[in-house]
Amino acid sequence: MFALPxxxxxxxxxxxxxxxxxxxxTVVVFSAFLYPLVLLAIGFSAGVWSLIAALFLFGMLxxxxxxxxxxxAVGVEAAYERNIMATFHGMWSLAGFAGxxxxxxxxxxxxPPGTHYLMIAGAVAIVLAxxxxxxxxxxxxTDKDKPIFSLPDRxxxxxxxxxxxxxxxxxxxxxxxxxxxxxxxxxKQDWIGIGYTVFMISMAGTRFVADKxxxxxxxxxILVGSGLFTxxxxxxxxxxxxxxxxxxxxxxxxxxxxxxVPLVFSAAGRSKIQSxxxxxxxxxxxxxxxxxxxxxxxxxxAGATDLRLSFALLGAMGLAVAxxxxxxxx
Numbered sequence: 001m002f003a004l005p006x007x008x009x010x011x012x013x014x015x016x017x018x019x020x021x022x023x024x025x026t027v028v029v030f031s032a033f034l035y036p037l038v039l040l041a042i043g044f045s046a047g048v049w050s051l052i053a054a055l056f057l058f059g060m061l062x063x064x065x066x067x068x069x070x071x072x073a074v075g076v077e078a079a080y081e082r083n084i085m086a087t088f089h090g091m092w093s094l095a096g097f098a099g100x101x102x103x104x105x106x107x108x109x110x111x112p113p114g115t116h117y118l119m120i121a122g123a124v125a126i127v128l129a130x131x132x133x134x135x136x137x138x139x140x141x142t143d144k145d146k147p148i149f150s151l152p153d154r155x156x157x158x159x160x161x162x163x164x165x166x167x168x169x170x171x172x173x174x175x176x177x178x179x180x181x182x183x184x185x186x187x188k189q190d191w192i193g194i195g196y197t198v199f200m201i202s203m204a205g206t207r208f209v210a211d212k213x214x215x216x217x218x219x220x221x222i223l224v225g226s227g228l229f230t231x232x233x234x235x236x237x238x239x240x241x242x243x244x245x246x247x248x249x250x251x252x253x254x255x256x257x258x259x260x261v262p263l264v265f266s267a268a269g270r271s272k273i274q275s276x277x278x279x280x281x282x283x284x285x286x287x288x289x290x291x292x293x294x295x296x297x298x299x300x301x302a303g304a305t306d307l308r309l310s311f312a313l314l315g316a317m318g319l320a321v322a323x324x325x326x327x328x329x330x
Contacts, residue, residue, distance in 0.1 A: 007059025019277025202254025227322030
């Protein structure tokens with residue numbers, strides 16, 4: 001289970017460097033075509049060590065594709081001269097729903113993982129063959145005089161901390177929302193996943209309107225509002241731990257966390273100090289740490305006290321997003 005996130009984390013500096021040197025198009029093509037092949041390796045792994053190796057490579061290629069395709073998105077934004085990053089991330093959310101749905105069908109039909117992954121890899125290869133030609137040939141905001149390795153400036157550090165706080169909340173929701181409805185709300189077994197479902201629907205849906213809101217109100221106001229929505233949702237669920245109020249709280253949390261990462265990535269891609277790939281890698285690293293440590297921290301606090309206090313701490317992370325966004329140079 002650790003192989004995938006370790007591979008993803010270790011690929012961050014390599015991905016940023018390669019994008020800066022070779023351009024995001026090259027990295028997208030390389031990682032996008034190998035990604036489904038490694039998925040096949042996972043499905044057909046015959047032992048523990050081969051599975052560990054495949055998961056490690058899957059994590060590396062996934063994050064490599066993440067940084068390079070977000071760099072492409074920064075270029076598309078520059079061409080449109082307005083924010084559209086959140087919409088791209090909305091498509092990622094839809095793909096998550098599609099992947100979960102297809103997986104459920106495969107499990108219900110008793111189709112082996114190897115066969116399932118072979119079908120997915122084939123479909124992905126066909127899509128890539130028709131779409132690669134539309135990738136931008138050159139990245140925006142690149143300058144050969146910009147250093148490849150340099151410490152991120154204050155603005156990138158602030159963006160990274162904002163991403164850390166928001167992704168800590170997001171990661172905790174992925175792993176603990178069902179537990180919250182089970183242990184705190186005490187719903188029937190069939191309803192344990194309802195909170196997570198509402199959260200995901202809210203997060204995905206909001207991403208498709210976030211860019212219009214940024215265009216109208218500005219990046220800073222939307223980030224501040226996102227933090228306040230996140231905090232409100234958690235505190236509502238903690239203070240009124242009932243089925244209806246917690247569902248509403250989880251829906252509000254989805255609104256809050258939906259736009260933070262794409263908007264932070266968009267802002268980082270416009271860095272005047274570092275190239276887009278390096279800047280995205282720097283911010284992505286801090287955000288990824290939040291995503292990794294969020295679930296275990298919630299578990300530790302819940303074990304020492306209770307789960308409601310853990311969720312209250314996540315509400316404080318939402319307030320931190322709002323505070324940093326209001327005072328930082330975003």
